[in-house]
Amino acid sequence: MARRPKAAAAEPEATAGRADAPRRKGGRRTTPSVETLSGLPPERLIGLILGETARNPAFKKIVSAALAALQGPEAVAAIVDRRLSALEGARGFIDWQRRRAFTADLNATVSVIVDELRPLDAVAALDRLVRFLDGASGVLARVDDSLGITEGVYERAAEAAVEIVGALSEGEAAGFAARILPLVAGDPDGPLGMLFLDLIPRLPDGALPALDAELAQALASIPEEPGDWRAGRARGRLLRARQDIADRRGDVDAFVALEEAVAGEAADNVAIAERLLAAGRPEEALERVRRPRQRGAAPVTREALITGRVDAEAPVRARAAAEIRILDALGRGEEAQALRWQRFHDSLDAGMLRDYLAKLPDFEDDEALRAAFDRATAFPQPYRALTFLINWPDLDRAGRLVLDRAGTWEGERYEVLAPAAEALEQARPEAAALLYRRLIDDILDRGRSQAYAHAARYLAQLEPIDPEYGAFRERLRRDHGRKHAFWSLVGGR
Structure with a gap:
């Protein structure tokens, strides 16, 4: 084999792989640009065109x-x-x-x-x-x-x-x-x-x-x-x-009249209330935002279209946020605080909780935060509770929630379990291991070959944190030994 020329070996690494780096042979740039194309003869450019x-x-x-x-x-x-x-x-x-x-x-x-x-x-x-x-x-x-x-x-x-x-x-x-x-x-x-x-x-x-x-x-x-x-x-x-x-x-009054002409009983009272508030008419805004609205389809965002999930609570969240702003403008802070807490209690809305805590007098936020975490750990929707605790974050409570409700978690809810497992690897490895096992089992049990790469990655992340990794892998080999596409990704023999 020919020895690499010393000049090439000494080439600075900073230029390696750069799209605009000069070619070694002749030192000329080949990426089309104003500078490089101007070096071509006009006849050649005409021929290319x-x-x-x-x-x-x-x-x-x-x-x-x-x-x-x-x-x-x-x-x-x-x-x-x-x-x-x-x-x-x-x-x-x-x-x-x-x-x-x-x-x-x-x-x-x-x-x-x-x-x-x-x-x-x-x-x-x-x-x-x-x-x-x-x-x-x-x-x-x-x-x-x-x-x-x-x-x-x-x-x-x-x-x-x-x-x-x-x-x-x-x-x-x-x-x-x-x-x-x-x-x-x-x-x-x-x-x-x-x-x-x-x-x-x-x-x-x-x-x-x-x-x-x-x-x-x-x-x-x-x-x-x-x-x-x-x-x-x-x-x-x-x-x-x-x-x-x-x-x-x-022209707020014209806006309101036209909204009612278009939508009738399904008029967007939140949009109307926001404009009334901006116009310095908070009492009218409060009356409007509290009007019941005819139930309609939940708004579909781009993310909802991509994931196939619709944020059904978006109208409720927007209405509550608008009502709170109006109450604050009217100087009715206690009512606004009560609504913030109610919204958190009902939905584990982290933004509402942060706003609630920020409005509390000094030294009262610790007790309120403990009450909030108690509500989260007892929340009837475990996936929402886990998401809240991971994102807050309170990883210790999140790990305890995972272990306390061990029989709850289903691998098909990977959009919740995968980021939770990753977040818990250091703080609560036993909880992370449980979630990784759920994710892997779901992929292999369903034969979801398009997700085998994810399962292989989860298995690699599981190895250093799970004392029972060997037994788990042997079970996978026993139950799914013929899924060669998966084992080729993890290097299993």
Whole structure:
């Protein structure tokens, strides 16, 4: 084997593995950048561009638009208009095999509008973005877009349109918003409906009164016919827009009236109470926040969508927090404290407990904290109790809870047990070991091969803290010896 050259061996470690480190041979950088590309001859760059245009239709569209920009905005607009006309006239279904290329083409169209047409004529670019967004429902109806990738192009276009409107004068911005009102009413759930709501926070203050008048006129033209869900959706969208305008203008009474017009008995009393409090009307705010609200679906957050869990207590938590703020504003501190403690007692809300303790006189917080921990250890929902004690943290009590309720823990609740076991490794290793064994057993008993790597990691973490590790591993070998994918990860023979 050839000996490594001494010069290479002496190379400083600081440059090893760096993306921008120079190549050893010749010392030239190969990462494309303004600096490196400027070193290529123009003929070579032209050849690379032409080669990519032959292979990549979307890139060819962008290059063609850049060349058209040399002739002026009309030439770029003509390219965009031809593509928009083709999209509006197309009827064929785009299956998953063609979706990637089709989406790349759509994305290139947006890039041409934003990067080439907008610098030359922002209003023309805005008009094309609106036309592109107005055709969204027709395009998305004929694309296999189960992952939402194509829809993401329309979201990008809407964001670009909002940014352009934000740079317009008051008159131009108001005129644009009024111009797309009929399109919003026709497709209230489409990208233009969302664009319209996103516009309101970006509009200049002087544009709001005229837009509100346009909205009122548009609402008057929508018939209120029972069973016409599309008209109902359009009315709801426009009412929400008027409500956002009222919010920006600080008109609390208008906000309340519009909230009740949209939601009726399910009106968001917390949102109303917060605005009444901000307006210096705490008595009205307290009356409003204490009104019963018609039960509806719990709000779904992005995290809930990902995990499949919905935070059903979010409305209750928000209502309690708002009521406490109002009581404090009214000088009714004892009632606010009682509500903080009740909220903690009912749900082990750590934030409420911290606020409660912070409001107590000196030397009273220790006794209150002991009462809180007693409540936590006796709480009827053990997973919530464990989560509270781990996060507070009180690892000694958390460990005792694990051991006292040893028969409770189920490995399928890994989102609670895994972080708890890791947190308890040093403070209460016997409790951590119990949880790790539950997690491993659940994965192997269910044959969840996609989680075998986690089980192998749990087993490695279990070894140094569990005196009965050997017996546990032998049992695993006896019960699950044929799960070779798992044993290959732990190095079992």
